[in-house]
Ligand SMILES: Nc1ncnc2c1ncn2[C@@H]1O[C@H](COP(=O)(O)OP(=O)(O)OP(=O)(O)O)[C@@H](O)[C@H]1O
């Protein structure tokens with residue numbers, strides 16, 4: 001399946017859309033070239049200090065590119081846009097308004113926060129598009145048009161799922177960014193943000209940085225690979241002398257209290273291994289999000305929960321914890337699914353907002 005680029009009414013061939021979040025800036029842009037954007041990949045790495053975050057897709061007559069930068073390094077992002085002249089190619093002519101106005105479609109809080117900076121440095125305005133609208137249209141587009149996109153993560157295995165567009169709605173979209181939004185999606189443009197939590201990706205990275213002195217998000221995630229959460233978490237077995245508490249469905253290895261052991265031992269922060277701290281933190285936050293998501297799915301009778309946002313990062317332990325939490329709490333009734341383009345939903349939605357037609361018009365079956 002090819003993703004056909006929306007064709008805004010512009011005389012130039014390329015477009016740029018942005019999702020400027022609390023932690024990361026996501027870019028989606030099209031180009032006329034049929035070559036992969038190796039140059040862009042390199043520049044993105046150099047500018048942002050973020051690795052493997054740029055990839056691209058063939059689209060009709062060109063390619064669709066994805067890149068991200070840390071929001072704190074917005075100047076690197078501006079430099080990247082400027083070096084590739086994306087703001088020029090991304091011009092959108094508002095002929096209907098009677099004058100030409102150079103703007104880039106942008107969503108997320110940064111579309112407000114950084115509007116003046118874009119004007120000052122690049123001479124372009126940011127045409128603000130609602131964040132929830134963008135998340136939903138990005139998710140709907142991917143789930144309807146792209147295969148493989150959605151997958152389950154069970155017992156350490158990713159399994160791609162073919163979604164029947166006639167059997168997609170309703171579903172719960174959980175976007176785990178700095179904070180977490182939970183959105184019940186009933187159709188194209190039909191949705192309600194039903195819940196959210198401030199305990200999200202920003203919490204993991206923020207607390208993790210303070211507790212472990214890690215210098216990057218990926219380093220913190222990497223640490224969790226080699227950690228053992230039982231050193232810090234208080235398990236049911238720790239409370240029940242090694243026994244299960246099966247009367248209420250809790251095995252001895254279930255976490256009774258995240259970080260609970262840290263209160264009962266005569267230890268300082270420095271006595272704990274950063275690996276164990278990272279693992280406990282990741283488990284606590286992923287479990288909590290999985291549980292709140294399940295409760296919202298239950299509230300509205302939703303069977304499928306799609307998780308997006310860059311907190312996930314395709315990370316095995318994160319996906320496993322979320323999947324197990326949803327499975328455990330729903331007694332197998334609800335299923336957690338993940339998205340290949342996890343963090344780009346909002347940016348894709350903003351990109352698609354250049355198009356006035358429905359998503360059907362931008363999907364082209366591969367030849
Ligand atoms: N290189 C990175 N630097 C910082 N955070 C990262 C990185 N990679 C993944 N993350 C995680 O992704 C989260 C941000 O995800 P995302 O980009 O989806 O949200 P956001 O748009 O920045 O946040 P919000 O929507 O709440 O404003 C971070 O809080 C962190 O947990």
Ligand SMILES: CC(C)(CO)[C@@H](O)C(=O)NCCC(=O)O
Pocket residue numbers: 021022108109131177178179180181195196197198
């Ligand atoms: C504020 C947003 C929507 C910004 O992306 C996000 O960070 C979020 O959903 N935070 C959770 C806020 C809450 O519902 O408690």
